[in-house]
Amino acid sequence: MKTRIPLGMAAVMGLALLLVGCGKGEHVENAPRGGHKEQAGEAGHEGHAGEAGHEGEEEGGDHVALSPEAAAEAKLEIGSPGPGKIEISLELPGEVIADPDQVAHITPKAAGTAREVKAVLGSRVKAGEVLAVIESPELGEAKIGYLEALRARDLASFDHDRQSTVSGNTKTMLGVLAKEPSPEAAREETAGLAIGEDKGRLLTAYSNHRLAKRNRDREEDLFRRKINSEAELLTARNAFDAAAAEYASVRESVEFAHVARLLDAQRALRAAEANLQNRERRLHLLGVAESEVEGLGKEPDDRIAWYSLRSPIEGIVVEKHCVLGESVDTSTRVFVVTDLSRVQVRFQVPPADLPRVRPGQKVRVRVDGLDASGEGRVDYLSPVAEERTRMAEGRVFLPNPDGKWRPGLFGAVRIVLEEAEAKAALPAEAVFRHEGREVVFVEEEERKYEPRPVRIGRRDPATVEVLEGVKPGDKVVVKNGFVLKAELGKEAGGHDH
Structure with a gap:
């Protein structure tokens, strides 16, 4: 409110002030009382009004009342102070990077x-x-070498299989002859056994041996009956001994030969397989996958050098x-x-904070400007300080299934050092700044709210500890209180105007 002073009175007051400035006190004493009282009265009124307004504000004189429609639209949520946990934390800047192991x-x-x-x-x-597909002459030569080794291995494998069959047949034939059947029976029993040219040699020697034995036995019988001479007997015996020696020699030769040939085939196969494996390893070293090796023989000639x-x-x-x-x-x-399904957040810990940080502590990470927040644990804290900054590097891993954590982003890393118990706690979003003080909105009546000053103790981004101002049972707006704050601002603006 503005007070208007009459023009004449203003002149008198100006003269009085001039006289006071000149040191003539009588002009102050003879000054009109009415004017002095009026000014005093107005000054006193203004001072009293100011004190009353301030006192009313301390007592919660400001209120916000919402209409039913506004209350429904605001969707306020009411809560009450109660026990809670406050995270004592250390906040440091951090940088999102790709996981070097991925x-x-x-x-x-x-x-x-x-x-x-x-x-x-x-x-x-x-x-x-x-x-990508690369054409490499070096790889082409390696593929050709592999195909040659593959063919050599196949030939060695075929020869080994053949020698294995011959060896088995030879053992069977030697077993048949060991039973000393007649030459005719021996030929019949071994007719289906393929052992090569040794079969004829062995059967011939066996037949000669059996024939010489029969002649010797006949001559011995005739000699006992004194029908032939001793010379004829000796001739038959000598012929038998020669045939027996020949058969034994052939049998031994065949037996050792088939074993030696089988061993040679086995060694050749192993050498061919080793060469093929080395050629294949060479291809793998040049980037050829196992599945591609299997189909090398089917490649077009003009792509033999492609991989x-x-x-x-x-x-x-x-x-x-x-x-x-x-x-x-x-x-x-x-x-x-890069596999970004998991990222790493690096941060630097100052020397003064190193004793408080250790692996395993809970970490909350956020990036300002993005709807990105995550939680992990300190995975690593370097035992060595960085030479230039004298800080120790720490890191935390975050899952990143939707790709919101982009390497290169900067954010805040909040390391939870401990969790403290609070007797009375409220959500952090329930507290606002109003006229230089922290207040919460308390519902006094239905749809009528008072901005009540509170004293806040410890706090974290989600929860605050309330020391004074509200008590358990008070109906405190814990969500969407910004609507009331905005209404309060409108009222204050209108009053000033």
């Missing part, structure tokens, strides 16, 4: 030329998926340094694939 730098195994480029920047690939460059992990192509027709070598980082 990053693949893909380089060619053999120098060559890019003939096909399938992957594009930002595409998601699976483990084993083809990213596929594959991703070793599932992830996203974050770097691509290859175009069609470009020459690449074993030092070229053609692609970088």
Whole structure:
């Protein structure tokens, strides 16, 4: 309210002030009393009004009343102070990075030329998926060597199988002859056994041996009956001994020969298989997958030198340094694939805080400006301080199934050092700043709310400890109180106006 002073009175007051400035007190004493009282009265009124307004504010004189429609739209939630836990924490800046253990730098195994480029920047690939196809003369020679070794192995395997069959048949035939059947029966029993030219030698020697034995037995019988001479008997015996020796020699030769040939075939097969394995290992070193090795013989001749460059992990192509027709070598980082299903957040711990931080502590991470928050635990705290900053690096892993944590983002890392018990706690969003004080809105009557000053103790981003101002049982607005704060601001603005 503005007080208007009459023009004449203003002149008198000005003269009085001038006289006071000149040191003539009588002019102050003779000053009009009415004017002095009026000013005093007005000043006193203004001072009293100010005190009354301040006192009313301390007592919660400001209120916000909502209409039924506004109350329904505001969707206020009411709660009451009660026991709770306050997280005592340390907040540090952090940076989101890709997990180094889930990053693949893909380089060619053999120098060559890019003939096909399938992957594009930002595409998601699976483990084993083809990213590019490279033509390499070195690989072509390796494939040809493998195919030659494959054919040699197949021949050695065939020879080994044949020698195994011959060896088995030879053992069977020797077993038949050991029973000393007649030559005719022996030929009949071994008719289906294939052992090569040794079969004829063995049967001939066996037949001669059996014939010589029969002649010797006949001559001995005739000699006992004195029908033949001793010379004829000796001749028959000598013939038998010679035939027996020949049969034994042939039998022994055949027996040792089939064993030796089988051993030679086994050694040749092992050597061929070893050579083939070495050739295959060479292909793997040059980037040829197992599935591709199996189909080498079916490749067109003009693609014998081509091989596929594959991703070793599932992830996203974050770097691509290859175009069609470009020459690449074993030092070229053609692609970088990163699995972002889990990321790492790095932070630096100052020396003063190092005694309070340890692996295993709960960590909450948020990125301002993004709807991104996560929780993990301190996975690692470096035992060595960084030389330049004298800080120790820590890290926490966060799951990232939807990809919201992008490497390169900066955020806040809040390490929970301990959890303290609070006798009276409220959600942090229930507390507002009003006229330089912290207040909560208390429902005094239906749809009528008082901004009540409170004294806050410990706090964390979600919960505050209330020391004074409200008590258990008070109906405190714990959600959407910003609606009341806005209404309170409107009323204050209208009063000032």
